Every structure is written in C-alpha cells, then in structure tokens.
Amino acid sequence: MNIKNFLMIKLSKFSVDKKLDILIPLFLAILILVTRIPFMSKFLYEWDSVNYALGFNEYNITQEQPHSPGYIFYTALGKGVNYVFNDPNMTMICLAIFFTIFTTILIYFMVKELFGRKLSIVTGILFVFNPLIWFYGNIASIYIFEAFFSVLIAYTSYKFFKGDEKFLYISAIALGLAGGFRIDIVEFLIPLWIFCIWYKRPSYKKILTGLILFGSSLLLWIIPTAISAGGIEQYLTILKSTSEAASCTSLLFGATIKEQLLNSGACVMWLLLGLSIMGTLAVLSFLVYPRKELISKFIFYLKKPVTFFFLLWVGPALIFYLVIYVVKPGYILTCIPPIMIILAWIINRVANIINVEFPRISAKKALTLILTIYVLLNAIYFIYPFEINNGEIWETSLNDMSTSQKVMFGLDVGFIYNTAKINANDENTQLHVENILNISNYDPSSTIIVVRDITREDEGFNWRKAMYYLPSYDIYYLFDGENSENTKSVVSWHGKGQHFTKSEGDTLNITINDSTRRIVWIMSNETSFYQEVNAKFGVHTINLPNGLNIYYSDVGVQSNTTISDFTFKTG
Incomplete structure (x- = not known):
C-alpha cells in the first residue's frame, strides 16, 4: 500500500468518525426529547419547586426564594430562561430536559475516550432510559444539574488525569462554579480533583494557579449569595440551620438507630431503582460468574488508577447519602452517571459471558438483547399508570399505619417514580x-x-x-x-x-x-x-x-x- 492510499483510508476513517460523533449524540438528544416532552408535569411538583419559581421573580433566601444554600446560578439561569416562557414550571422542565441532553453528550464523549464508541453508545442509552433520570427530566426540579456537574467535573478532571494539563484549570473552574448550582457537588467531587492532581503531579506553579481559579470560582457565587442574605455571618447561620437536618437521619449527629436505618434503607432503595431490574441482574451475574474469580477480579481492577478515579467519583457522595443524609431520590443523580458507565462495562462483560456459555449467541446479539430488555422494562415502568399507594392512607400518619400499609407506603416511596x-x-x-x-x-x-x-x-x-x-x-x-x-x-x-x-x-x-x-x-x-x-x-x-x-x-x-x-x- 502506497502512502497516498494509506492517507486516503485514514482520512476516510476520520471523516466517518466525525460524522458518527455528530449523528450519535444527535440521535440520543432526539431520543431524550421524544421520551420527555409527552410526560412533562403541568404544575410545580414539590415545595422546593415553588421556592425556585418565586426566586425567579425575587431572589431572597431569607424568604426561601429559593431555600438555603441559595442556588444563585441556577436561579439566575432560570430567571433568564423564564423571560422566554413566562412560566416557571415550564422553564425548569425545559432546563432539566436540555441539561439531560448536555449530560448525555458529555457521557458519550467521556466513555468513548475510556472504553471506545460501542460502550459510549451503550452508556448513553442506559442513561437516557434510567428511571431516575427520566423522572427528574419531567418535573420542575434542580436535580438533573447534579448529574450534569458530576459528569462535567469528572470528564475535565479525567482529561487532566490523562495528561492534558490545561484541563487542570478548566476542571478547577467547573468545580468552583458548580457550587452556585448545587453546593454538595463541590464537596463530593473535590477528592477526585485532588487525586488527579496528586496522580499527575504538575508543577507547584500550575497547582497554585488551579487553586486560585477554584477559589475565585467559589467566590463568584459565595459573595453575592452572602450579600443577599444580609452578610456572611447571617449566611453562615442559615447554612448551619440547614445542616441540622442530619440530626434526624444520622447516628453521627444524634439520630436514633431507627432513623439511621430509614435513611440508609432509602438510599439503598433509590440506588437499586437507579440500577433498575435489568441493571441489578447484570451486576449480580457479573459478580457471581465465575465465583472463584471474584477475588482475583477485584484485586486486578483495584490496581488500576482508573479504578480509583471511579471510586472517588462515586464514593464520597454514596457514603454521605448512606451514612449522613438523603431525603429524595434526586440526590442520587450525583452517582448515576458513573454507575451507568460501570454498568455499561459490566453489561458488555455479561454479553461476552453469554457468548462463551452459548456460542450460538454472539456477544453483539447478547448485548443488543440486554439493552432491549433494559429499555422495554424501564419504559413500561415509567409509562404504565401504576401506583402502589392508595387513597385510603393519604391522611394516615406513618405511626398509625398497619404493618402492611407501612410496607406498601415504603415500596411507593422507595421504588415508584413514574408518570403516574x-x-x-x-x-x-x-x-x-x-x-x-x-x-x-x-x-x-x-x-x-x-x-x-x-x-x-x-x-x-x-x-x-x-x-x-x-x-x-x-x-x-x-x-x-x-x-x-x-x-x-x-x-x-x-x-x-x-x-x-x-x-x-x-x-x-x-x-x-x-x-x-x-x-x-x-x-x-x-x-x-x-x-x-x-x-x-x-x-x-x-x-x-x-x-x-x-x-x-x-x-x-x-x-x-x-x-x-x-x-x-x-x-
């Protein structure tokens, strides 16, 4: 093969790759629009939704417009978009839909760099049809931004982790600005950012520059929020009162064992819902087949730096939710993107296992079958008008419910987040x-x-x-x-x-x-x-x-x- 032919083949392949990198994200975006728009809520969904809606008109966190810690960037973005719709409910849902699209595109390109295009497509589909992502893309809520900034910070940190040092600065800015949308993202993702710095060991000058950019990005939302609250002292008082909620959920802050178990149990249920039935079965299949290789699998992957990357991506948030405080399944959206990436990798491995056990079924067919079942089951779950909680216990306090009523109520709170x-x-x-x-x-x-x-x-x-x-x-x-x-x-x-x-x-x-x-x-x-x-x-x-x-x-x-x-x- 001469050089000219070689270059032509390379250019042709490059052109195809470029086209696919446009067409696949576009397909995923259309898929999100098609699966969200018909199911959008018509009224503000919950208490917090009203707080944001009122904040679009008058920002005042002392009046819970919105509530602490302020969400000043989200409120400003919503206020701007609301000039178009003049409907806070529609504004917040549109923001949720479009940031679901942005998050999916980021995931696609991140996973493509990690594992290749096949798994990037698989991850994209898993994410689009994830029950929690689907639900929170149809109501007036901020929680899709948990997923967006989780991926944005992780992806820019990963680019630095792989050697592109300019992303040290980009990730620092993203990490700081995220607090103006959801302050917990900063707390959960900063260990990952620090790990990437430790792993790559850039010069002290670059580290200092990154820290300055991070600090400056934090101040961009902390200063105006504190001023609006009446000063930094008043703002810290508001934050302190917010953190007292953990006294009812965590043993570490004075909660009872029962309250701790309720909090941890809710976290586990919502994680299982995030995995879905098919995802849970895939994880179990991967863990138990073959059993004798489980420990060796664990040791092998634990030695890889990218494993620590994912542990630090999902670990801090997951530990906090399990041990300290989680009140809504929306909180779990911080963890959903890395979990979906890991799940895509596991499903691909399970497809290979099926091919080994049943040679007539190719790995590609097995993967397609698993994905199809995943999509169908989650679509049925979300669209079918099914509710466990019946009207007879709407006004019954939890303490006055019978055991069977408590079980049904717990299942409803834990697992039913659908169009019904x-x-x-x-x-x-x-x-x-x-x-x-x-x-x-x-x-x-x-x-x-x-x-x-x-x-x-x-x-x-x-x-x-x-x-x-x-x-x-x-x-x-x-x-x-x-x-x-x-x-x-x-x-x-x-x-x-x-x-x-x-x-x-x-x-x-x-x-x-x-x-x-x-x-x-x-x-x-x-x-x-x-x-x-x-x-x-x-x-x-x-x-x-x-x-x-x-x-x-x-x-x-x-x-x-x-x-x-x-x-x-x-x-």
Whole structure:
C-alpha cells in the first residue's frame, strides 16, 4: 500500500468518525426529547419547586426564594430562561430536559475516550432510559444539574488525569462554579480533583494557579449569595440551620438507630431503582460468574488508577447519602452517571459471558438483547399508570399505619417514580386550587387557608404550593406538639403572595377578618386537631376522586375560638 492510499483510508476513517460523533449524540438528544416532552408535569411538583419559581421573580433566601444554600446560578439561569416562557414550571422542565441532553453528550464523549464508541453508545442509552433520570427530566426540579456537574467535573478532571494539563484549570473552574448550582457537588467531587492532581503531579506553579481559579470560582457565587442574605455571618447561620437536618437521619449527629436505618434503607432503595431490574441482574451475574474469580477480579481492577478515579467519583457522595443524609431520590443523580458507565462495562462483560456459555449467541446479539430488555422494562415502568399507594392512607400518619400499609407506603416511596406519580401530583394540585376557589367564590378576602401536614405532601397540597397558586389568600402553616417535635411552643407561618412571617409562642393568634366567612383546612382527619376543629367550628368535607379530602368550616360571626393553642381571633 502506497502512502497516498494509506492517507486516503485514514482520512476516510476520520471523516466517518466525525460524522458518527455528530449523528450519535444527535440521535440520543432526539431520543431524550421524544421520551420527555409527552410526560412533562403541568404544575410545580414539590415545595422546593415553588421556592425556585418565586426566586425567579425575587431572589431572597431569607424568604426561601429559593431555600438555603441559595442556588444563585441556577436561579439566575432560570430567571433568564423564564423571560422566554413566562412560566416557571415550564422553564425548569425545559432546563432539566436540555441539561439531560448536555449530560448525555458529555457521557458519550467521556466513555468513548475510556472504553471506545460501542460502550459510549451503550452508556448513553442506559442513561437516557434510567428511571431516575427520566423522572427528574419531567418535573420542575434542580436535580438533573447534579448529574450534569458530576459528569462535567469528572470528564475535565479525567482529561487532566490523562495528561492534558490545561484541563487542570478548566476542571478547577467547573468545580468552583458548580457550587452556585448545587453546593454538595463541590464537596463530593473535590477528592477526585485532588487525586488527579496528586496522580499527575504538575508543577507547584500550575497547582497554585488551579487553586486560585477554584477559589475565585467559589467566590463568584459565595459573595453575592452572602450579600443577599444580609452578610456572611447571617449566611453562615442559615447554612448551619440547614445542616441540622442530619440530626434526624444520622447516628453521627444524634439520630436514633431507627432513623439511621430509614435513611440508609432509602438510599439503598433509590440506588437499586437507579440500577433498575435489568441493571441489578447484570451486576449480580457479573459478580457471581465465575465465583472463584471474584477475588482475583477485584484485586486486578483495584490496581488500576482508573479504578480509583471511579471510586472517588462515586464514593464520597454514596457514603454521605448512606451514612449522613438523603431525603429524595434526586440526590442520587450525583452517582448515576458513573454507575451507568460501570454498568455499561459490566453489561458488555455479561454479553461476552453469554457468548462463551452459548456460542450460538454472539456477544453483539447478547448485548443488543440486554439493552432491549433494559429499555422495554424501564419504559413500561415509567409509562404504565401504576401506583402502589392508595387513597385510603393519604391522611394516615406513618405511626398509625398497619404493618402492611407501612410496607406498601415504603415500596411507593422507595421504588415508584413514574408518570403516574407526576400525574397524581398534577391532579391533586389542580383539584385543590379549583375547589378552594369555588369554596371562596373566588373572593380571597372571604376565606383563609390553614395547612397541616399530610403523609404524602409531595402529591398533596402543601403550604408553599398554596402560596404560589393562591397568592391573594392568607395562608397559615401551623405546628404544635401533634405534628412537630417542638412540643414546648406552637409555631405559625403566615404567607401571602411571595412573602411570609413566622411566629412562635405558648399560644398564637390567627386573625379572622370581618370579611372572613370560611376557613379551608388542609389536614388529616385522623388527628386530634381535626377533632377539635370539628367540635368547635364544624367541618364540611369535599371528597376528591383520588382519595384526598378538602375540609372547610363556615365561620360567620362568632367569638374567639382556641384550637390546640391557636386562637382564631375575630377582628
């Protein structure tokens, strides 16, 4: 072969590679759009979604717009995009969809460098149809950014890890800026970044430059966030109050063994959901076949530097979630990208095992079959209208549930995150808003709304949603010894429009204006609070078709009435 022919072949191959690197990511992007757009939620999904939506209009973390630690870059990005849509729910979902696309493209190119194009395609498909990635790509939520920055920081760190020193600076900037979206990403990924520096050992000058860029990137979001909070001291106080949540989930911070087990159990369930049934079976197959080689496999891979790279990518976050705190499956999205990369590698190995055991089935056919089953099972899981949690226990507290009800409730919270859950949330939000408007005859001055917790507030109608969708109404969120651990006093949050005030004391007054004729109660009918309301005000019940109820009382003109140390005071 002469040099000319050789160069022609090389150029032809290069051209094909370039085309594939455009067509495959484009195909994955289209696949994401097709599988997300039909299932987008119509209402803000949860409490935090409202916080972000309010933050788009007025950034104020002291008013939880949004909540601590501030998410200032996400809020600014959302505010900008919201000028296009003028709909915070649509804005956040579109951000989730497009950043799912960006994350998938990053994964494709990263895995291509790690293991080649075949596994990059496999990983892309696994990621697109991952149950948690799919779910959080259809609701107003920030958690897709967990996955995006996890991959962005890991990929730029990997490029430096492989010898391209300019990526030391790029990864430093990405790591610092990530905190303006999700501060936990910085904490979880900094060990990986430090490992890459230690492994490559660049000059002290380059390390110092990288640290300066990292610190400067941090300050870009810390300074404006602290200023908006009233100063660094006030901001640190807000952060401290946020971190106290771990006292209810981790033994290390004073939680009970039961609370620790609930936290760790939730983490395990959500990890299994992230793996999915087919992924879990593939991992088990890889681990047990052949069993005698398991230890040697472990030792062999442990010696590879890239193994430490992946351990440091997924390990810090996973340990934190297992031991300290995890409250939503969205948190797990930090770990999903590396897990999907590892799963793609394992599935490819399992396909080779199948080929060895059944020579008539090629490894390629086996891999295609596994991927097809993975996609079909996850599609059925996500699209089929299946809900475990039935309406009869919506208002039942966890302590009052029977053993079988607790099991079903646990399975629902642990494993059901699909389009049925999104639709249930939309339906409940719409039903509550419509019925409250009807009860009040569309007159906000005639009705106040009092919110107590129900077991499934994410699919019910919480205080924050009431503030957002009924901004002209006076809305109270009441805590006492029955629904809060704070048994020494009672607490009231009063919200109207975008702002709220908080009051605490031995007794509190809830003002009933002269024009007020009704009180709408969002509460459980299995509480003593409900019994008091029924005895002193009387309760009308509206049964919703999904198992929830809306309660209201006709107030009229009457003397002051005290319920659970809250005095509903006229005038």
